[in-house]
Amino acid sequence: MPKRGSSTSAPVILDRDGLSALITTLKAKGYRVIGPRAADGAVIYDDIEGIADLPAGLGDEQEGGHYRLTKRDDDAVFGYTLAPQGWKRFLHPPRQRLFAARRDGGGLAIAPPEAAVAPMAFLGVRACELAAIALQARVFGDKDYADPGYRRRHGAALLIAVECGAAGTNCFCASTGTGPEATSGYDIRLVELKGRRFLADAASARGKEVLAELPSAEPVQADLDAAAAGRRKARADQTRALDTAAAAKLKTVPEHPRWDSVAQRCLACGNCTMVCPTCFCTTVEDVTDLTGDHAERWRQWDSCFSLEFSYVHGGAVRTEIGARYRQWITHKLSTWIDQFGTSGCVGCGRCITWCPVGIDITAEVAAIKAAGTRGG
Ligand code: SF4
Numbered sequence: 199m200p201k202r203g204s205s206t207s208a209p210v211i212l213d214r215d216g217l218s219a220l221i222t223t224l225k226a227k228g229y230r231v232i233g234p235r236a237a238d239g240a241v242i243y244d245d246i247e248g249i250a251d252l253p254a255g256l257g258d259e260q261e262g263g264h265y266r267l268t269k270r271d272d273d274a275v276f277g278y279t280l281a282p283q284g285w286k287r288f289l290h291p292p293r294q295r296l297f298a299a300r301r302d303g304g305g306l307a308i309a310p311p312e313a314a315v316a317p318m319a320f321l322g323v324r325a326c327e328l329a330a331i332a333l334q335a336r337v338f339g340d341k342d343y344a345d346p347g348y349r350r351r352h353g354a355a356l357l358i359a360v361e362c363g364a365a366g367t368n369c370f371c372a373s374t375g376t377g378p379e380a381t382s383g384y385d386i387r388l389v390e391l392k393g394r395r396f397l398a399d400a401a402s403a404r405g406k407e408v409l410a411e412l413p414s415a416e417p418v419q420a421d422l423d424a425a426a427a428g429r430r431k432a433r434a435d436q437t438r439a440l441d442t443a444a445a446a447k448l449k450t451v452p453e454h455p456r457w458d459s460v461a462q463r464c465l466a467c468g469n470c471t472m473v474c475p476t477c478f479c480t481t482v483e484d485v486t487d488l489t490g491d492h493a494e495r496w497r498q499w500d501s502c503f504s505l506e507f508s509y510v511h512g513g514a515v516r517t518e519i520g521a522r523y524r525q526w527i528t529h530k531l532s533t534w535i536d537q538f539g540t541s542g543c544v545g546c547g548r549c550i551t552w553c554p555v556g557i558d559i560t561a562e563v564a565a566i567k568a569a570g571t572r573g574g
């Protein structure tokens with residue numbers, strides 16, 4: 199695993215040309231550069247070729263079950279909140295071939311799972327997303343269940359954080375302790391200032407190496423003050439909060455009547471699990487061709503909201519939608535702590551935005567707390 203510490207280099211200022219040079223330098227070093235761009239009515243994370251691809255002047259508004267792109271009154275390139283899908287889809291792809299087997303004489307020839315891929319550089323990783331990447335790295339780095347593909351992709355990736363200068367309506371990372379300041383887990387950190395200027399520092403050897411190759415200038419005190427003001431605003435903006443103490447006790451209330459209440463609203467669509475940057479569940483599927491000479495095993499994202507997900511011998515054990523919602527939120531916020539030593543929620547708010555009926559994870563915890571959790 200790469201060492202991405204919190205010991206940072208002295209900050210420098212990159213201007214528009216410096217940001218452009220960052221992208222071209224990364225490409226010259228062989229990185230596939232992925233960053234924000236506008237597409238399909240949203241800011242998404244996708245391959246970018248240069249700064250012209252960045253979503254200049256675009257923001258977003260997010261509410262429960264609601265997302266719209268908006269025009270900003272400036273030309274900030276990182277002025278949106280979060281893309282619908284995080285970086286998970288690059289590090290933990292939605293569909294992956296695990297191996298292929300071909301009949302070869304009397305035996306089987308096995309093809310390797312994945313050809314070598316170019317290392318990826320992620321441009322625009324928010325603090326909550328750094329926390330989500332660190333959580334998944336812990337899950338896939340587990341000594342008993344290590345995922346070599348994930349470890350390879352994560353180890354090779356260069357993470358360029360961009361701190362939030364404001365918070366979205368659904369953000370609650372301040373209450374989960376995962377933002378809004380990017381404090382660790384990045385290679386390079388940027389803070390966007392007015393006039394297409396960026397305060398930049400690096401926290402790893404390769405981050406420092408890249409930053410040293412870029413045209414830059416020394417910041418003045420006003421730049422440092424502006425960055426600090428943005429951090430304060432992103433924290434002060436957050437009106438939503440997760441009661442983490444009550445959330446940790448969800449495992450004590452499996453019979454709570456709130457599970458029936460949420461079942462009346464939840465469609466079991468699984469959107470929340472697809473957009474969540476820490477959900478990691480998968481299923482496997484074997485496919486063969488008509489000759490029977492060739493077979494492949496694919497791994498793909500699965501969701502605890504599907505009936506099949508809880509299938510064991512004889513049938514599914516979570517036939518009620520309330521039981522599936524309880525499984526998801528209790529694992530995410532409560533039993534994840536027993537399993538991995540930390541909550542599985544980084545407060546990004548995506549599950550609220552992309553829930554078609556606007557179910558709000560923070561409100562469900564508050565309602566259960568109000569009705570009483572054991573010891574709470
Ligand atoms: S549970 Fe919701 S708010 Fe928490 S990390 Fe997942 S998508 Fe983000």
Ligand code: SF4
Binds near residue numbers: 463464469553
């Ligand atoms: S909570 Fe919302 S997003 Fe999640 S499965 Fe239910 S309806 Fe879909």
